Amino acid sequence: MANETIWQPLLDELKRWEDAGRVARFWFRDDDAIEPTEALDQLLALSDRFSVPMTLAVIPASTGEALAVRLADQSRISVAVHGWTHKNHASASEKKQELGSHRPADQMLDELSRGYERLRSLHTARFVPVFVPPWNRIASDLLPELPGIGYQALSVFGIAKPGAIAQVNTHVDIMDWHGTGGCRPHADIVRDIVRQLDNRFQGNEEPIGILTHHLVHDAAAWDFIETLFDVMSVSRAGSWRPLEEFLD
């Protein structure tokens, strides 16, 4: 059950939406899937238990049939393209990027195309034509080329920016990448979700994206997701939507 002190700000914000007769739209993105694992089973069990649709951002070069078989009867799971190999090509002094300006554009566009084709053929029914760049970064000059490959949207982190391709982004990351490596303090994540809700209440119509990485979750991360789904399940003011719904 939710610790009431920590979760109260979210309960209060959802109440505000409910009183206004409004429903906030959420979507859930989990990154770096390659193959079936116990951690993936744990994630899928939460999706099943709370009927929450999820998008797995799958690394095309490393994945194969085993993941497709595991997901075959998971009707709420969609699959998006997460880079090609998820290898960093930036120098040690830069932020990590697979698809920055470190390599020829033609080479990267070829990888973007191979990733699209590979995951579409492995995951036909679950495939969504959305590109999720590793570390949420991609060279801006590649963006106008994405629709020609077949991508309908880009998914990175932060409020969506207008550009050459639509963005369906994530906004709240539960992990503390630069500190403990585990889950961020639950109160901090709750505060971030409430801030996003307030921004949407003021008129921004993009859905709120929650970002997770099942392979590195500690107990606190699993607990956070479970409690979030539990809290949202008793409110009429928040709705988990499939990513497909936000594509034109």
Ligand SMILES: [Zn+2]
């Ligand atoms: Zn990743």
